[in-house]
Amino acid sequence: MKNFRYMAGVAILKLEADKCIGCGACETVCPHRVWKVEGRQAVIVDYDGCMECGACATNCPVAAITVNPDDGCGCAAYIIQKWLKGEGSEACCGSNCC
């Protein structure tokens, strides 16, 4: 989704490429087309398009993907919690950037 952008270079999405079996689940479930599977290997093709929803990590059968606020800024995770749970229930990642 080229219209969605958050802050460049801060998404907490991580791929352990050596674990990937090329099943394509991440490409199928990602709402922002962040993934492409090329030659039985997942590739992040639009890192800054990630909204940190976690769908790819949840559906990866070999736990090759992590979307963990403890790994970085987590700002988008913070915003999503606010959307889903309501004002005041969100948790900050602790990096003091938001």
Ligand code: SF4
């Ligand atoms: S966390 Fe969500 S938006 Fe980000 S790559 Fe995974 S499925 Fe796509």
Ligand code: SF4
């Ligand atoms: S869901 Fe996991 S195993 Fe499947 S293509 Fe994506 S990263 Fe690879």
